[in-house]
Amino acid sequence: MRNIFKHTIVCACVVLMTLSSCNYLDVADNFEEAFKYDSIFVNKTNLERYVWNIASLFPDEGYKFDKLGSYACDEAFSIMVSDYTSLDFVQGNITPTNLRSFNIWNSMYIIVRKVNTILKNIDKAKDLNGQEKDELMGYLYFMRAYAYYRLMMYYGPIVILGDDVLETNETEDYYDRPRATFDESVDYVCGELERSAGLMPVEVTPSYFGRPSAGSALGLSARLRLIQASPLWNGGSAARRTYGTWKRSIDNVNYVSQTYDERKWAQAAAVCKRIIDMNIYALHTVKKMTDTAPLPDNVPQHNFPLGAGDIDPFRSYADMFTGESPFARNPEYLWAQRSSGLENYSRHAFPYETYNGYGTVAIPQKVIDAYLMADGRTIENSSESYPYSTDGIWNNGTDLDFSGYKLKGNVHKMYVNRELRFYASIGFSGALWPMLSTSNLSKRNVQFWYNLNGNAGKNSTRNLPYNVNTTGYSLKKFVHPEDSWGAPGQGTGYENSRRLEKAYPIIRYAEILLAYVEALNNLTSTHTVGDYQLSRNIEEMRYYFNMVRFRAGLPGLTDAELASQETMQGLIERERMVELLHENARFWDVRRWGKYEITEREPIQGMDMDADGLAFYNIVPVNQTVARNRVVDKKLILVPIELNEVRKSPSMDQNPGYQY
DSSP, rough: HHHHHHHHHHHTTOOOOTTTTOOOOOSSSSSGGGGGGGTTTSSSHHHHHHHHHHHGGGGTTTTTSSSSSSSGGOOOOOOOTTHHHHHHHHTOBBTTBOOGOOOHHHHHHHHHHHHHHHHHHHOOTTOOOHHHHHHHHHHHHHHEEEEEEHHHHHHOOOOOOOOOOOOOOOOHHHHHOOOOOHHHHHHHHHHHHHHTTTTSSSSSSSGGGTTHHHHHHHHHHHHHHHHHSSSSEEEEEEEEHTTTTBBBBBOOOOOOOOOOTTTHHHHHHHHHHHHHHTTOOOOOOOOOTTTOOOOOTTHHHHHSSOOOOBBBBHHHHHHHSSSOOOGGGGGEEEEEEEOHHHHHHHHTTTBSSTTTTTOOOOHHHHHHHHHBTTOOOOGGOSSSSSOOOSSBBBHHHHHHTTTTTETTTSSBGSSBBBBBHHHHHHOOOOOOOOOOSSSOGGGGSSEESTTTTSSGGGGGGTTTSSSSSSEEEEETTOOTTOOOOTTTTOOOSTTTTTOOOOEEEEHHHHHHHHHHHHHHHHHHSEEEETTTEEEOOOOHHHHHHHHHHHHHHHOOOOHHHHHOOHHHHHHHHHHHHHTTTTSSSSSHHHHHHHOOOHHTOOOOOEEEETTTTTGGGOOOEEHHHHHHHHHOOGGGOOOOOHHHHHHHHOOEEEEEEEOO
């Protein structure tokens, strides 16, 4: 611990150029290297530039290869371990002495140190007026809270420094700080987020897209409160089974509460409702067009949000991820950022070599099976109108065109009649990839086939056997119809290839609506939180859940579904899996629900990648060492703190299961 804080003191005025910049506060130059530390507070210009430079220490959230998230849970798979350090985590290779990219402890406390230093000295900037100071302090509180938030998502309970700026050259005891409990950590960080929300702008102009706003702060608070209320962290069997013996060594207090508190669900609901009542956020929708897919009979024809009669559900969902809709004006984003990492990630979805991608993104079959049929039924209970079949090729003879998407008539039957988010998100065998930006017509409108000898199959990779899809499903969620790959030095035949600029949604309104419904669903009595009276209000749950469903062109909830808390929880979990696919939700969802050890034990399955013809469509376990070596261990709910830091701070306990 002493090493952490002394290191942050030394580094307080040094830009960490090795960290990815997320650019959400418009960092444009290397300001810290151009001025001495004492010059920071000479005037507001220097101070503001220094503050925005702190933001460069946060990572690009759209760069998914080295973070907890999709590849460290059951949401995605790859055999390219060299590129995806997340796969090291899920294989149990991350230890307190080998953290690879997961050691964010130091870097986040550097940010905390920088913020605390500015807060201590901000009054030295004499030309900063009251409003400017308040807004700048709002951003500072937010950055500090966001650093703590990231620490909590990785490590759980944190060391809270408050406003302290630790001095140099003190004794070892001075730097020895214990960790707070989980509840203390959440309460503190959410309090800081609330404070920042009161000072930051409510809305951000398009020219400042990427800067957080009051809604961004409340969105993070809502996410933390939902986690805090969930079974793993809120008493009950999951908390007792996982963390019943984990106690703080200095006072024998449980790090995780062993007593269930229903009010925590009410607190989560209250923050969500505050965001809803701001009346500035809405689900992204695109108006109905002439080629909009017709709605099933059981989907209300009323105008959105009471139905889907006046919107194009496919475009409404797809366009906010591909770059088609102007992301700087998207009312669904509580916080998003331009993301070069996301563009790079989308390249990994394209097949290797033949189409100049890397071919490493694979979606497991369980995700595919979670998507509903067009009329809202599951694949296990499909209807005669929209049947689910596994017995062969569709062989429709003609293509089906809707919303600018073409479903070819020669795909397998299991990919027909699915809900529109499926087509917006998944690249299945036979799916059409337009790649319209290239002027080489032979590279446009290509069906990718993942069978053994298909143009995206194992035998197409020749020299790099790890650059291959391993389940028969790729990710199209962030791929625009114009996106194609090719540049000087990357092969020939891809003239004028380009990609639309992408924005990665860190928090969006659909997540808040689903969180609100989940929180209400877990209430058994009425709670007062601030100005809100909260209970399991069925009509509130129906209205806000149905908004997400209607936007996707699906029917709403039935009375029978709403009547059962257990049924609703299952529907919420399935909805989050589909709606928030590859948005870094599921890794933490399965953990907070206390289901990690169940979901992770389910084998990674997909198509038979060693077969051609109809044999390819047999669902089989992935026959790869990386899949077989996946580890299920409750210690993997959290990341270990680097061993050297724990050894240097006697009061700071390691996460359970990581003694060495």
